[in-house]
Amino acid sequence: MSELRVPRLNSNDTEYTLVEWLVATGEPVRPGDLVATVETSKATEDLACADAGVLRHLVAAGTECAVGQVIATVLPVGARVPDGPRPGTPGPEGEPLAGEPIVTEPARRVMAERGIDLAAVRALGRPVIRVADLDALTPPDPGRTEPLSPVQRAVAAVVSESHRSVPTGFVAIAVPVDDALRHARELSRTHRCLIGLPELVVAALGAVADRFPHCFGAYVEPGAVRRPDRIDVGVTIDVGQGLHVPVVRDVAAKPVAEVAKELMRHRLTALRGSFRPADLTGANVLLALHTDDDVTVAVPIVLPGTVCAVSLAGVQPVVRLDADGAPVTRSVVQLGVAYDHRVVNGAQAVELLRAVREVLLAPVR
């Protein structure tokens, strides 16, 4: 597509009158065809077009045209002159001027980047198109940005707030889990429900909590900690529908089988995707599950309003020497804790992890 502009024909003139169109809009033109007559302050002159194609008038005969103004476009050969605003006189105040919109150069660059064509811009009906107008016109290119899911936006808010407001430290210890895994299988059979390391860790947190009240509390400005009434453990669940942190209530008072059943209910809810707000609020510790066996260690995010976030990594085989000095393979997990350093220091954090390990090594019924 090319443009037909009004040339400067006299040095003193700034505009000319378009007296008449010599070629109608929609008609084919060849290079050199005289297509319009303009009147200068001294004479009338005919304007020729430079390219072959189909002429589209942008202003009506009788219009005053500034030097340099585009008065027509030459569309590709065979093109149909689009419907839309006809050349004409300006509308009343506030209404767009008829005819081709004026597109700023920054807007033209954005149009090229986003693949927006002139027809779409024309349809806006605005006399001037700026970059901001294009945002209103088109959803941004899918390959570039797209909105997050509501679930992820909620995650984003929580982790941002955590990052912003909770200064954390992190430690992890190795926990041999052969006995715990065996024990868990037995419990599963006994209680006819799935019990694994996550369930055991949740129960273990409940078992040790009264010895580490600050680890389950909350930091209160300007330098206090609120003790928990009971131990509610938020557990990360991601079954492909986004990350949720449902809460297992009062774990200190529950046998492991009940903990397991409550967690199972949450997993099913996560699959259906309809947690109630009450399911997701009030945790005073987080258990972040990274139980894929490829994961060696995980640093969790401390939920705002809590002090500790415990992470459970995948099961790793390690070779050890037994009592006789013979090599044996053992299963180990890295149990980590990220902690609000304003409340808890590394030593206490390690003590918490050791206490949990102790429970796992000497399982309760």
Add this chain to the structure above:
Amino acid sequence: MNPDDLRMMLLIRHFELALLDLFARGEVHGTTHTCLGQEAVPVALSPLLDPDDFVFSNHRGHGHYLARFDDPAGLLAEILGRDGAVSGGVGGSQHLRRGRHLSTGVQGESLPVAAGTALHLARSEPGRLACVYVGDGTWGEGAVYEALNMAALWRLPLLVAVEHNGIAQSTPTGAAMAGTIAGRAAAFGVEHLHVDATGPGVSVPRDALTGPVERVRRGAGPLVVEFATRRAGPHSKGDDPRPADELDRLRAEDWYARLDGPEFDRLDAEQRARVAAVVRDVTARPPATGRAAAEVEQWQPVSV
């Protein structure tokens, strides 16, 4: 001599003397230019002027105003900035306006303006003229010739009254003017008349002017009247550089020094007293308001 003419000559004389006295006593703010010695010019000319003629006066214009309006109180109030001032105290000595009588303080400026009023009169009020008072020094200004040219070209009823007193402020005419006023008028094909207005008599110059002025009114074109006169006083006050013997001669030749007799003494005392009364009256008045005296305000351009 017509007692009315003498009365006016004496009014102007005593007015100017009183002004110099007030000046010496510090009663005059600013400056003033008296027309001592030149009284005969306006007294001779004024009776030939119609009330609806335009008159353009200049910096030395007290006599022009008094001869036309016999209003020493309005003029003195203007000069002293007192109530009843002709121009409300805004204009002062050099900027008087009453009806079609105006004075301005820029040399030569009023000639083209007078020509403009003459253009109006020629077209809309035939029979009336525009009279403009200038000095011999004014002929240094280019505007004079632009105006003379157009006035001659368009045969305008313009009367140029030249008070040729032989000196422009401190410069003798001979040091400022090449050629003559007559020669300059002739260059434009403008009629020129030379009359003696050194006084005390005014009837001779007036009679000499009567016919030519009438011809101006009838469309003969402009007329330059060169009045021979004497400046008996300083340019303004105390700034007369002329030699003492010349000043003595001027005083001896002054018309006032050459008159005497009981009739003169009577009129002289009468006008001296009149001016003294005006001075007492005006100096007792409150300050001028900046608004022209009421009788002046009522004047409107003559409708045609």
Add this chain to the structure above:
Amino acid sequence: MAARQRVAEHLNAALGAALAADDRLYLLGQDITDPYGGAFKITRGLSTRFPRQVVATPISEAGLVGIANGLALAGNRAIVEMMFADFVTLAFDQIVNFAAKSVSMYGQRLPMPVVVRCPTGGRRGYGPTHSQSLQKHFLGVPDLDVYEISPFHDCADLFTGVLGRGVPALVFEDKVLYTGLRRPPGTADDLFRYDLVGPWPGTAVVRIAGIDPPDCVLITPGGVAERALVAMRELLISREITCELYVPARLDRTALEPILPAAARAGQVVIVEDGTAGGTWAADLAHQLHTALWGQLRGPVRVVSAADGVVPAAAHLEEEVLVQAGTISATVQRGHR
């Protein structure tokens, strides 16, 4: 009004209407009668239609303005054409010392309806004594009005109003405007619209409907308006910087009220004039805007004037001295950063 008119034709029609409406109105000037019709043809045909009222004078600027003054004193009105604004210096005494002062110096208001038309400005290669912009020399004189025509204002309304005020006035007319087109009511061009706002004779506000606040407020007299429009278009299209242009017809005592709200919203003001800097309209207006908008502007009011030199004849030299659209655009960008 005709659908489309060059400014010269518009002025001619305005003068014709004024002469027809008042047979006591005179038109005076050099070479203004037919068949010549004036150096810029503004008075073409008028001496044929109004032979008594249109008076061709000798080359005597002081003299012919004096004639106009005398006509006004005698109850007439007069419009005087200076062939070039440069020559108005020859009539400075008649304008400043006689016409303006006579309005008040006799202690009462004396109507002096005298209008001196001054074809002003350069960009036509006429050289140093035929291209100046002398507006500033007449600003601040009591009872002397200074106006400048624009492609937006109606000159018939302007002349009627100016003569009606009874105060002598200069009307500056940019010579390049003569061959340009008068903008039809409301429409500046394909991009900009305009409205006349504020007290008579009005200030033209040129803008794009729906863009508010603008990034910058431009203020120019009529002769610079076309260059300002070119700059505004370039700024918008290349850089998305939006300007609102204010074109007052009155240069002395320019009304601030129409300008202040937009200037405050934009926070940036550029004033452009075609004459040299120093005691100018733009400087005075800038001072007034600073006083009125102190604390509301993002930066100093910027003033664009011609370079400090005579206006050369050669096109490339003249261009260096006179204000160009690019100068305006660059100044707006400096303020925008």
